[in-house]
Amino acid sequence: MNHMLNEKPNLENDASFYIPESGLLYIQKTQAVIEYMTQKSCVYEVLSEHLMVPFEEKDTLFDIIKDMPETVDLFTSVHPSGSGFSVLSLPLSQLKERIRYEMLVKVIISGSLTSYFQPIIRIQDNQIYGYESLLRTRLPNRNIPPGLLFDVAHKTGLHSLLDLRAREAALKARAEKLPRGVKSFINFLPASIYDYKFCLRHTFTLIEQYDISPEDLVFEVVETEKINDVHFLKKILGIYRDLGVGVALDDLGSGYATLETLKILNPNYVKIDRFFISHCDENKVKQRFLQEVMEIAGETGIYVLAEGIEREEELLYCKSIGMHLAQGYYIGKPAPEPAAIILGGN
Structure with a gap:
């Protein structure tokens, strides 16, 4: 055996x-x-x-x-x-x-998945900059939370397969529904990023198959576990960047995505965890954190994206301190089609 x-x-x-x-x-x-x-x-x-x-x-x-x-x-x-x-x-x-989770395992294995689009705007002019690709199932009349799928995938040893399936769905949807020049932000599990040779081979096979420009892609990396060798991770991210793909550090301020990690990795983008965005217009502690992020970004040229915008006041505060990008329900909810923007979430 x-x-x-x-x-x-x-x-x-x-x-x-x-x-x-x-x-x-x-x-x-x-x-x-x-x-x-x-x-x-x-x-x-x-x-x-x-x-x-x-x-x-x-x-x-x-x-x-x-x-x-x-x-x-x-x-x-x-x-x-x-x-x-x-x-x-x-x-x-x-x-x-x-x-125990036979039905969900079948969904993962069969690839009964699709990708929704959540809009990302430039804060200064409220124009579309790109969309985050968010995993959804293609089961009729059945809504399975993506978090449950990834939890089951982890328990069953299928996390690499689900990550691969999700990436396929995101790239296929992007090729079918988005024009060139509009960014696609695609989540990557840390294990896939570390196994970069296999990940690169598979991803760029799909990029060529769907005739996608690498410059239109941004890989989001979220570190839920402690990074044992942050400099090795930086080297890997550099390989992706050399091939024209943008790199984002997701959920800054949550878990192990810290300001120190941000300084070392120096990604193209940083996405700030929604905890620091929620009611940031009213909270001085959150404001100090956000201003520190903007100082680092100003020194390094990193684009800063505010996640989880749900109120106009939050968007206006982020604009006032010079943040570049934003997404959230106030701007637009995930949808099967890339929607035009009407601020207020309608």
């Missing part, structure tokens, strides 16, 4: 992500697993390194494994009936979650 997860999804063989209706479960042989199987009165065969457990349907498989003790190194392999080929090789915890 291969004990290494494949972080580069094989899109040509989507079946490799699915759990078969019936088959054999191979699981590493440990004393805890043997004791568990005995207590459950499960039918199994002991092999040299694994237990082989037959199952007739997925509900049976889930019933077998749902309470099984988990360890970091406990991997499983699932084989369909009548085949010697492994369909899945993954940790027990991820196998459980793939069965």
